[in-house]
Amino acid sequence: MRLILVRHGETRWNQENRVVGHTGIALNKNGRKQVARLALALKYEKVSAIYSSPLRRARETAAAIARGHRLEVVTDDALKEVDAGELEGLTFEEVMERYGDFLQEWMKDNPSLRMPGGESMTELQERTWPAAERIVREHPDGVIILVSHSLAILSIISRALGMRLSNFRRLRLSVASISILDFGERGVSLVLFNDTCHLESGG
Secondary structure, three states, rough: OOOEEEEEEHHHHHHOOEOOOOOOOOOOHHHHHHHHHHHHHHOOOOOOOOOOOOHHHHHHHHHHHHHHHOOEEEEEEHHHHOOOHHHHOOOOHHHHHHHHHHHHHHHHOOOOOOOOOOOOHHHHHHHHHHHHHHHHOOOOEEEEEEEOOOHHHHHHHHHHHOOOOHHHHHHHEEEEEEEEEEEEOOOOEEHHHHHHOOOOOOO
């Protein structure tokens, strides 16, 4: 079974380096171009189903991919990004100014540390991983596309590979990137990570 993990295309807040968790922000002009190229890159995959976070940026990305496969997108609340709480919409500079103590603790890689008024990485993984497991069980021989968000996808990859969640900050996912997990009798393999080569040309 192959699980293709896709991060949504760019939004204005991504461009402005703002924290974006549960806000339903749309793709920007560049993001729409990115997902058109993403859809083309995935057009010839023999996809059985497409799942998505219900947040707008993910749904728009999933819809662009789904058109090439004539599939309906299945949304799942468990695939949302981490709840950033009071940090939502702030720039990195504003987070440093207003939440310096939290940021110092965050840099210590404690996955149980909650964002002020929001979730921890541990809590995020406790909802994303069961959803990913269920999707894998329901499609044991298929190719599935799952469209989600940076930290949500990293939480799934970390759990699938048996990595400590405390290492999540060492991994980076670009917007409109593709990562692939293969699930087989011998376990799980990460066969592609943060691939963006489809964005480097017209398609």
